Amino acid sequence: MTIKEIHSVHEDKMKKALEVLRKEYGSLRAGRATPSLLEKVMVDYYGSPTPVNQVANVSVPEPRMIVIQPWEKTMLNAIDKAIQKSDLGLMPTNDGIIIRLNIPQLTQERRSEIVKVIHKKAEECRVAIRNLRRDANDTIKKLEKDKTVSEDETKKAQDDIQKLTDRYIKEVDQIMAAKEKDIMEV
Numbered sequence: 001m002t003i004k005e006i007h008s009v010h011e012d013k014m015k016k017a018l019e020v021l022r023k024e025y026g027s028l029r030a031g032r033a034t035p036s037l038l039e040k041v042m043v044d045y046y047g048s049p050t051p052v053n054q055v056a057n058v059s060v061p062e063p064r065m066i067v068i069q070p071w072e073k074t075m076l077n078a079i080d081k082a083i084q085k086s087d088l089g090l091m092p093t094n095d096g097i098i099i100r101l102n103i104p105q106l107t108q109e110r111r112s113e114i115v116k117v118i119h120k121k122a123e124e125c126r127v128a129i130r131n132l133r134r135d136a137n138d139t140i141k142k143l144e145k146d147k148t149v150s151e152d153e154t155k156k157a158q159d160d161i162q163k164l165t166d167r168y169i170k171e172v173d174q175i176m177a178a179k180e181k182d183i184m185e186v
Contacts, residue, residue, distance in 0.1 A: 001139065001143070003140065003143070003149060003153060003157045006136055006139050006140060006157070006161075007136070007157070007160060007161065007164070010132050010133070010135065010136040010161065010164070011164055013132050014129050014132055014164065014165075014168045015168075017125050017128045017129055017132070017168070018125070018168065018171060018172065018175070020125070021121060021122065021125040021172060021175060022175065023039075024121050025118065025121070025175065025179045026039070027039050027040050028114055028117065028118065028179070028183075032063050032064065032103065033060045033062070033063060033064055033065055033066045033101070033103045034060065034066075035053065035058040035059070035060060035066065037066065037088060037103075038051070038052045038053060038058055038066070038068070038083075038088075039051060039053065040086070041082050041083055041086045041088070042082060043055055043075065043078050043079050043082045044078050044082070045075070045078070052068065052079055052082065052083075055070060055071060055072070055075050055079070056068045056069055056070040056071060056075065056079060057069045057070075057071070064102060064103045064104075065100060065101065065102055065103065066100070066101040066103070067098055067099070067100055067101075068092075068098060068099040068100075068101070069097070069098045069099075070099075073097075076094055076096070076097075076099065077094075079092075079099055080092050080094050080099060083099070083101065090102075090103065106183070111183050111184055114183050115180055115183055115184065118176055118179050118180055118183065119176065119180075122172050122173070122175070122176040125172050126169050126172055129165055129168050129169055129172070130165065130169075132165075133161055133162065133164075133165040136161045137158055137161060140154055140157045140158060140161070141154065
């Protein structure tokens with residue numbers, strides 16, 4: 001494996017860590033309705049856990065309401081129960097045809113709890129990126145030990161990996177700050 005390959009492989013992994021963070025943030029409730037709130041809600045669909053958006057049409061007709069229209073009427077109660085069991089803290093309204101989820105205004109206390117979760121997830125992402133840096137540096141050191149690269153090349157490669165790490169950690173901080181601002185907005 002060359003230094004360029006090590007660099008590109010670890011950069012791809014860092015990008016994936018950011019994608020995971022964005023997806024995690026998408027499922028956090030920010031006071032307005034988005035279909036991504038239901039991504040983690042699993043429904044028992046003929047014995048196998050299935051995401052809500054794969055058994056129903058999920059739409060947002062108003063800023064504070066999600067409408068779920070199952071493709072099969074038999075799924076109404078299963079979706080209803082799955083939403084009640086989830087950690088969303090929402091009460092579904094089932095009228096026999098569709099399910100409505102009203103998104104209430106967030107309290108200051110709930111906003112603070114969500115911000116703590118945001119910080120925790122950002123720190124997990126930073127740790128993942130730092131672990132990738134460590135792995136890349138270990139691989140580079142191994143190449144030097146095997147005498148495939150010189151000491152100068154090792155030093156330059158490690159500097160490049162550190163710059164890459166710094167760039168992605170800065171991006172994590174920017175994503176976190178934007179989401180925190182979004183949550184704290186009244």
